Amino acid sequence: MAGCELTHLPRLSIDVALARRQHAAYEHALRDAGYTVERLEASPEMPDSVFIEDVAIVFDELAIVTRPGAESRRAEVPAVAEALQRFRPVRVIQPPGTIDGGDVLVAGRQVFVGLSTRTNADAARQMREILAPLGYTVREARVRGCLHLKSAVTAIAGGTLLANLAWIERGLFDGFDVVEIDASEPMAANALRVGDRVIYPTAFPRTADRLAARGLTLSFVDASEVAKAEGAVTCCSLIVN
Numbered sequence: 001m002a003g004c005e006l007t008h009l010p011r012l013s014i015d016v017a018l019a020r021r022q023h024a025a026y027e028h029a030l031r032d033a034g035y036t037v038e039r040l041e042a043s044p045e046m047p048d049s050v051f052i053e054d055v056a057i058v059f060d061e062l063a064i065v066t067r068p069g070a071e072s073r074r075a076e077v078p079a080v081a082e083a084l085q086r087f088r089p090v091r092v093i094q095p096p097g098t099i100d101g102g103d104v105l106v107a108g109r110q111v112f113v114g115l116s117t118r119t120n121a122d123a124a125r126q127m128r129e130i131l132a133p134l135g136y137t138v139r140e141a142r143v144r145g146c147l148h149l150k151s152a153v154t155a156i157a158g159g160t161l162l163a164n165l166a167w168i169e170r171g172l173f174d175g176f177d178v179v180e181i182d183a184s185e186p187m188a189a190n191a192l193r194v195g196d197r198v199i200y201p202t203a204f205p206r207t208a209d210r211l212a213a214r215g216l217t218l219s220f221v222d223a224s225e226v227a228k229a230e231g232a233v234t235c236c237s238l239i240v241n
Helices: 016-032 071-084 121-134 205-213 224-228
Strands: 056-058 063-065 090-092 104-107 110-115 137-142 153-157 160-163 177-180 192-194 197-201 218-221
Touching: 016 197, 016 218, 016 224, 056 071, 063 071, 071 090, 104 153, 110 121, 121 137, 153 192, 177 205, 197 205, 205 218
Parallel strands: 063 090, 110 137, 160 177, 197 218
Antiparallel strands: 056 063, 104 110, 153 160, 192 197
């Protein structure tokens, strides 16, 4: 993890032993929500592979395997594609498209693709061509101030989003019920909806209070070490329902 890709944060020392304990607790939260956890093998040449979300986007009908924006991450693709083939038909983003799964927000039949340092317009076009016949609408969103679109906005319930409105185009999400993060917690917009609950970092108590006030059931995890690598709770799993 010491060799992870960084775009916005300074490089800090990561306590790998603590990261492993935190990841085990994250896996426990997934199991407690009713999921079966399957691990894939990694290697020292894949320092970002814990952020498996970036390598695929899973829909009910198929899975789209990405072409990550950081070239160092493309070695992760074959193993993820092989694992997903047991559950879904797989489509693959082709060059010159680049896209990270962290830049893709799925909210019902609407798919928002964040154009960022990792994701380009050609990949968004390919996503549209793949998904339009299945009834999905694909819209592009400019990412500013953060690494990925889902650093700025995530889906936390049917029709409800959690967002840092300073980092997204507000009008793009008209029609959704938007819960704003607490302004003192700019990184608080990343939450993982699983089953009847939301997995959420312990680092953002003020925003957590806002979510609880909406009646959401929160499952708290400490994600301090992956946060040093510009990761968050959605990044560390692919959810295959």
